[in-house]
Amino acid sequence: xxIAVCDDDETAVSFLRGLIESYPKQGLCVDGYSSGEExxxxxxxxxxxxxxxxxxxxxxxxxxxxxxxxxxxxxIVYVTSYKEYAxxxxxxxxxxxxxxxxxxxxxxxxxxxxxxxxxEAPEVKQVEFTTAEGLVRLSVDAIYYxxxxxxxxxxxTKDAIHEMRGKISDIAGKMAQYGFSVPHKSFVVNLYHVxxxxxxxxLMMNGEWIPLSQKQAVQFKEKLSLYLADKMR
Numbered sequence: 001x002x003i004a005v006c007d008d009d010e011t012a013v014s015f016l017r018g019l020i021e022s023y024p025k026q027g028l029c030v031d032g033y034s035s036g037e038e039x040x041x042x043x044x045x046x047x048x049x050x051x052x053x054x055x056x057x058x059x060x061x062x063x064x065x066x067x068x069x070x071x072x073x074x075x076i077v078y079v080t081s082y083k084e085y086a087x088x089x090x091x092x093x094x095x096x097x098x099x100x101x102x103x104x105x106x107x108x109x110x111x112x113x114x115x116x117x118x119x120e121a122p123e124v125k126q127v128e129f130t131t132a133e134g135l136v137r138l139s140v141d142a143i144y145y146x147x148x149x150x151x152x153x154x155x156x157t158k159d160a161i162h163e164m165r166g167k168i169s170d171i172a173g174k175m176a177q178y179g180f181s182v183p184h185k186s187f188v189v190n191l192y193h194v195x196x197x198x199x200x201x202x203l204m205m206n207g208e209w210i211p212l213s214q215k216q217a218v219q220f221k222e223k224l225s226l227y228l229a230d231k232m233r
Contacts, residue, residue, distance in 0.1 A: 001027055001028050001029070001047045001048065001114070001115060001118070002029050002031075002044070002045070002046045002047050002048075003020055003028060003029065003030045003031070003046060003047065003048045003049070003050070003111075004030075004031050004032075004033060004039060004044070004046045004048075004049045004050070005017050005020070005030060005031070005032045005033070005049075005050045006032075006033040006034075006035070006036065006038075006039045006049065006050070006051050006052060006055075006060070006063070007033075007034070007050075007051075007052035007055065007079065008034055008035055008052065008055040008056050008057075009052070010034055012052070012079075012100075013032040013033070013034060014032070015102075016050055016079065016102065016107065017030050017032050019102065019104050019107045019108075020050070020107060020111060022104070023107075023108050023111050023112075025115070028111070031044070031046075035055060035056070035057050035058070036055055036057060036058035036059065036060065036062065036063030036066075037057055037058055039051075039063060039067075040058070040063060040066055040067070045071065045074075046074055047074065047075065047114065047118065048074065048075045048076075048077065048095070048110075048111070048114045049064075049067070049074055049075070049076050049077070050077050050079050050098075050107075050110075051063060051064060051076055051077065051078055051079065052078075052079055052080060053078055053080040054080060054081070060078060060080070064076050064094075068205075072141075075095035075096075075114045075117070076094050076095055077094065077095055077096040077097070077098060077110050078094050078096070078097045078098065079098045079099075079100060079102055080097075080098075080099065080100060081099065081100045095110070095113075095114065096110045096113070098110070125139070125140040125141075125178060126138060126139050126140065127140060127174070127175070127178070129155065129162065129164055130164060131155070131162045131163060131164040132162070132163045132164065133162070136162055138155070138157060138162075140178045140179075140190070141190075141192060142157045142158050142159070143155060143156070143157050143190050144156045144157065144158070144189075144190055144193050144204055144205070144206055144208070145187055145188060145189045145190060145193075145204070145210060146168065146171045146175070146180075146187065146188040147186060147187055148168035148185075148186045148187075149186065151165075152164070152165065153165070153166050153168060153171060156208075158206070168185070168186065168187075168188060171188050172188045175188055175190075178190075179191045179192055179227055181219075181220055181223045181224070181227075182216060182220070183202055183210060183211070183212045183213065183216050183217075183220045184210070184211045184212060184213045184216060185213065185216075186211075187210055187211070189202065189204075189210055191223065191224055191227040191228075192227075193205040193206070194224060197212065197221065197224075199212075200212045200213070200214060200217065
């Protein structure tokens, strides 16, 4: 298991590396970095990254966003002195969040959880849809949102847009169990891909903006908060 530690305080890097390397199980390879630029410039793939948020230059949030652009699987654990950063950490799908000064048992717990996650290899959830091109089976994580337009439902995924007939309300009911919610009468959004909310607009991870109706705003934000809290656990 390849692990990176990134903090602009070299003492903190050395201390955290020591805690990780003292983990009882074998098979851990730990690298240290003193800045987000150094970590990004290394061009290495890691299974897990312990990342400080408040760093000089590129901070931890922006570093994670750049990593997420090409690696959705790496488990990012934020290590910071500031509790108020927790909300921002959710936007890049953090695996965990530790407050300084970190304690050995909490670091070991993060490593243990990550190793168990790898061993269990959770199955990819897929859903079938009858589209204009026929029966299509899509990975839940690949779907950004559904949009109802001109009596058609359009499924926006990472790689394509699929068209189908039906009611958007039926899609909302079908996809609720997979972490989808309704921000507007014409949309069903995958909460996994929500990056931020600004006013009555939702910024998705792919850079698109989705409208958030005033009527749905409170309920949608509550569902997003519950979803993110569940992910953090």
